[in-house]
Amino acid sequence: xxxxxxxxxxNINDQKVSIECxxxxxxxxxxxxxxGLTGTKYGCGIAVCGSCTVHLDGTAVRSxxxxxxxxxxxxITTIEGVGKDGLHPVQKAWIAENVPQCGFCQSGQIMSAxxxxxxxxxxxxxxxxxxxxxNICRCGTYIRIRSAxxxxxxNNV
Amino acid sequence: MKPNxxxxxxxxVSRRDFVKIGALGSTGxxxxxxxxxxxxxxxxxxxxxxxxxAPNVYIxxxxxxxxxxxxxxxxxxxxxxxxxxxxxxxxxxxxxxxxKIIQAVGDVKYGDQNTDGSYSVRMFYQPLRIAGATxxxxxxxxAAQEWQVDISECSAVNHEIVHSSGKSLGYGYLxxxxxxxxxxxxxxxxxxxxxxxxxxxKETVIYDLExxxxxxxxxxxxxxxxxxxVAVIKRNPEAGAGIKSFxxxxxxxxxxxxxxxxxxxxxxxxxxxxxxxxxxVVANNTWTAIKARDAVEVVWDKGINASYDSxxxxxxxxxxxxxxxxxxxxxxxxxxxxxxxxKVIESDFLVPHLAHSPMETPCAVARYNADGTCEIWAxxxxxxxxxxxxxxxxxxxxxxxxxxxxLLGSAFGRKSKPDFVVEAALISKEMNTPIKLLWTREDDIQxxxxxxxxxxHIKVGIDKxxxxxSWVHRTAFPSISGTASADATGPSSDELCxxxxxxxxxxxxxxxxxxxxxxxxxxxxxxxxxxxxxxxxIGSIVDQVAQAREMDPVDNMMxxxxxxxxxxxxxxxxxxxxxxxxLEDYPYDTxxxxxxxxxxxxxxxxxxSLPKGKGMGFAAHRxxxxxxxxxxxxxxxxxxxxxxxMVHFAIDCGVPVNxxxxxxxxxxxxxxxxxxxxxxxxxxxxxxxxEDNFNxxxxxxxxxxxxxxxxxxxxxxxxxxxxxxxxxxxxIPALCNAIFMATGKRITRLPIRL
Numbered sequence: 018x019x020x021x022x023x024x025x026x027x028n029i030n031d032q033k034v035s036i037e038c039x040x041x042x043x044x045x046x047x048x049x050x051x052x053g054l055t056g057t058k059y060g061c062g063i064a065v066c067g068s069c070t071v072h073l074d075g076t077a078v079r080s081x082x083x084x085x086x087x088x089x090x091x092x093i094t095t096i097e098g099v100g101k102d103g104l105h106p107v108q109k110a111w112i113a114e115n116v117p118q119c120g121f122c123q124s125g126q127i128m129s130a131x132x133x134x135x136x137x138x139x140x141x142x143x144x145x146x147x148x149x150x151x152n153i154c155r156c157g158t159y160i161r162i163r164s165a166x167x168x169x170x171x172n173n174v
Numbered sequence: 175m176k177p178n179x180x181x182x183x184x185x186x187v188s189r190r191d192f193v194k195i196g197a198l199g200s201t202g203x204x205x206x207x208x209x210x211x212x213x214x215x216x217x218x219x220x221x222x223x224x225x226x227x228a229p230n231v232y233i234x235x236x237x238x239x240x241x242x243x244x245x246x247x248x249x250x251x252x253x254x255x256x257x258x259x260x261x262x263x264x265x266x267x268x269x270x271x272x273x274k275i276i277q278a279v280g281d282v283k284y285g286d287q288n289t290d291g292s293y294s295v296r297m298f299y300q301p302l303r304i305a306g307a308t309x310x311x312x313x314x315x316x317a318a319q320e321w322q323v324d325i326s327e328c329s330a331v332n333h334e335i336v337h338s339s340g341k342s343l344g345y346g347y348l349x350x351x352x353x354x355x356x357x358x359x360x361x362x363x364x365x366x367x368x369x370x371x372x373x374x375x376k377e378t379v380i381y382d383l384e385x386x387x388x389x390x391x392x393x394x395x396x397x398x399x400x401x402x403x404v405a406v407i408k409r410n411p412e413a414g415a416g417i418k419s420f421x422x423x424x425x426x427x428x429x430x431x432x433x434x435x436x437x438x439x440x441x442x443x444x445x446x447x448x449x450x451x452x453x454x455v456v457a458n459n460t461w462t463a464i465k466a467r468d469a470v471e472v473v474w475d476k477g478i479n480a481s482y483d484s485x486x487x488x489x490x491x492x493x494x495x496x497x498x499x500x501x502x503x504x505x506x507x508x509x510x511x512x513x514x515x516x517k518v519i520e521s522d523f524l525v526p527h528l529a530h531s532p533m534e535t536p537c538a539v540a541r542y543n544a545d546g547t548c549e550i551w552a553x554x555x556x557x558x559x560x561x562x563x564x565x566x567x568x569x570x571x572x573x574x575x576x577x578x579x580x581l582l583g584s585a586f587g588r589k590s591k592p593d594f595v596v597e598a599a600l601i602s603k604e605m606n607t608p609i610k611l612l613w614t615r616e617d618d619i620q621x622x623x624x625x626x627x628x629x630x631h632i633k634v635g636i637d638k639x640x641x642x643x644s645w646v647h648r649t650a651f652p653s654i655s656g657t658a659s660a661d662a663t664g665p666s667s668d669e670l671c672x673x674x675x676x677x678x679x680x681x682x683x684x685x686x687x688x689x690x691x692x693x694x695x696x697x698x699x700x701x702x703x704x705x706x707x708x709x710x711x712i713g714s715i716v717d718q719v720a721q722a723r724e725m726d727p728v729d730n731m732m733x734x735x736x737x738x739x740x741x742x743x744x745x746x747x748x749x750x751x752x753x754x755x756x757l758e759d760y761p762y763d764t765x766x767x768x769x770x771x772x773x774x775x776x777x778x779x780x781x782x783s784l785p786k787g788k789g790m791g792f793a794a795h796r797x798x799x800x801x802x803x804x805x806x807x808x809x810x811x812x813x814x815x816x817x818x819x820m821v822h823f824a825i826d827c828g829v830p831v832n833x834x835x836x837x838x839x840x841x842x843x844x845x846x847x848x849x850x851x852x853x854x855x856x857x858x859x860x861x862x863x864x865e866d867n868f869n870x871x872x873x874x875x876x877x878x879x880x881x882x883x884x885x886x887x888x889x890x891x892x893x894x895x896x897x898x899x900x901x902x903x904x905x906i907p908a909l910c911n912a913i914f915m916a917t918g919k920r921i922t923r924l925p926i927r928l
């Protein structure tokens with residue numbers, strides 16, 4: 018289907034930004050191609066790998082499958098926007114546990130983990146598995162992801 | 175410890191390229207003037223800001239004191255971009271906080287850059303120690319000269335040369351003076367004693383850690399240069415088949431589409447460099463390119479593999495291994511011993527095609543310039559190979575191609591192959607504009623260089639005294655060479671040395687046999703390569719043998735390994751390949767394999783009694799010169815859901831250069847093994863791959879991967895060997911054997927379906 022370009026105003030990391038794109042453009046590609054926010058990654062394009070995870074009004078969403086036209090004035094937070102005063106505690110926990118290997122999926126992992134901890138300050142293993150099962154890591158850093166989440170929870174994120 | 179220069183060919187090659195530069199742009203000798211802050215009244219830390227001391231291609235010291243260390247290997251998650259620079263930093267007594275790591279472009283002056291085969295540390299540990307120690311010696315010589323003292327009164331301490339009187343000079347201050355000295359001969363160099371290591375065998379976090387967790391790290395897909403357009407390619411589902419016709423009217427009608435055109439296909443077997451060809455769509459941005467590609471209508475041609483059916487092929491391979499194949503290793507008479515055996519244990523083992531599916535799909539940015547040169551930014555494992563391939567495809571000299579290596583969003587062998595970069599370069603030339611080429615996940619899974627599918631048959635004869643007397647191992651799989659040559663009709667000797675011909679058991683009658691199987695799709699090397707298939711089969715049959723002999727699996731393995739010895743495989747067969755190094759330099763030492771087995775037995779709580787539904791399994795395997803033993807614990811519930819609460823590895827990789835990253839490779843290797851064992855499978859019908867994304871090409875998630883993995887090191891001073899690939903092979907049979915203990919079900923086919 019051919020859709021003409023439209024103008025959109027988005028609220029990203031507490032800033033209003035205007036872009037012009039086709040309304041079915043996934044948020045992921047607007048962030049990466051047009052806004053230079055490349056911390057959010059492409060992994061599958063069909064919302065099954067979690068690499069593109071961002072927050073929409075605080076909830077973890079897969080930006081590869083979220084059309085720009087569906088966002089309206091909802092607040093978007095990307096990996097670039099989570100540490101307002103330096104590193105976010107979850108990022109610190111990721112560093113403390115030396116989680117990343119190649120690192121490509123870790124923005125998405127961290128975004129899912131922050132969303133989990135904001136809703137549940139003391140997640141059980143089952144809670145962690147449920148919240149994080151949408152995020153694939155091909156390097157297999159899952160053990161350290163689990164311990165980083167517990168580490169962050171202990172430090173009252 | 176003195177290095178042995180005669181063993182150091184690589185270093186010698188790179189020495190030819192050594193350049194020495196004093197102060198950049200200076201016209202005469204200018205004495206260094208300390209510019210930096212002083213630690214005490216005697217300490218001069220820095221020198222001229224523009225001073226550059228670059229005694230070899232890997233190390234540069236600036237007048238400011240900044241030490242620039244070249245990372246000439248590709249970072250795909252192993253930590254190599256940190257681990258090799260820290261080896262240099264240790265020998266030169268550098269302050270790690272003053273080290274800047276510079277990623278090398280693809281250039282032969284750095285020596286081998288092919289980050290593959292788990293050999294980066296093995297190959298470069300010693301040369302880079304010497305490089306670092308050389309720099310330290312020159313800095314000491316410069317300080318001794320400055321102070322007019324004997325060098326024996328000087329020592330290097332944390333980025334300074336210190337005199338016995340207490341005065342000191344910083345590396346920055348000494349840079350220019352050291353640059354005026356001749357480079358010492360290798361026999362003048364003394365390497366550090368291991369007890370004095372500051373970074374080697376200690377815990378050093380990866381250089382890019384903070385950039386990664388803040389989203390600032392730059393992977394291939396993140397590269398932005400001016401005037402960039404995005405390209406995607408619609409490829410024939412059958413690799414190597416061409417295009418009959420296409421209609422791009424709908425695609426070009428989309429706003430933002432620049433061009434839709436045909437890229438010629440190369441017929442199978444096309445090798446590793448040639449683009450698959452297809453319909454190229456170039457647009458202003460990624461989403462427009464993807465949408466426009468969907469709108470292109472194509473009538474595909476058929477190629478020589480249009481009837482390839484991986485299921486039928488597997489059945490054919492399985493039939494073939496029931497009969498004797500080409501005997502590649504023979505000792506005694508296995509046939510005769512099997513006839514005389516009291517018991518024969520035999521089984522077939524099947525492994526499907528697998529895809530690499532690195533988290534970051536293949537991608538590349540290419541800029542073909544008006545002057546006929548070309549610059550590339552891409553996540554590649556082998557930048558020199560890519561440079562060669564791009565030059566050849568564009569018809570220009572290698573010197574006219576620059577390959578900038580970004581971080582790799584994992585690779586597992588996929589990003590060794592230059593094909594995707596060549597595509598980007600050709601499109602940039604065609605379009606006369608900078609191009610970012612994206613492989614979507616569908617492209618990645620449907621057009622990979624797949625892991626060889628494989629059928630095996632193993633027969634083991636046990637005599638009336640419960641002794642194992644015969645071993646027959648037959649394997650059939652398409653060779654990796656089949657992607658490049660129609661003459662490659664079956665496994666090569668090199669490939670068989672990954673788990674078949676290097677079988678270490680002390681058995682009198684042995685026959686290792688290969689059976690033909692022809693590649694009908696692009697085949698490539700995947701992390702651990704053929705060891706995946708062969709360790710699965712051997713590790714599983716050995717467990718069956720233990721059961722038949724009514725022995726503990728660990729005791730059975732120790733018994734099969736027999737005496738402590740360095741196995742002279744070259745005397746047992748023609749063309750033995752020990753991972754491209756001499757057996758005398760890196761022997762297959764059964765004592766070292768037995769040590770890791772003993773260690774894992776002690777540490778894992780092996781033999782403890784377990785409730786119903788739980789099991790422990792064991793396997794051990796040497797690959798890529800590293801010895802690994804593994805114990806896996808599983809829980810299988812009534813619905814056959816498999817959980818892996820604990821994995822123990824015991825490993826001997828020689829000196830552990832960066833222990834935390836070694837542990838990470840084993841944790842990740844177990845998760846990778848869990849993907850292959852439990853989830854992943856590529857099926858091909860009518861020449862086309864059926865799976866196309868992570869919704870049907872399944873990989874381990876946090877719910878599937880081991881919950882804990884513990885790594886136990888054998889401590890020794892052996893030469894370091896790689897750890898990227900060795901974790902995967904023994905994990906899979908250890909898991910299968912654990913499932914057998916938990917359920918009584920013997921796994922002979924991957925992925926596991928209970």
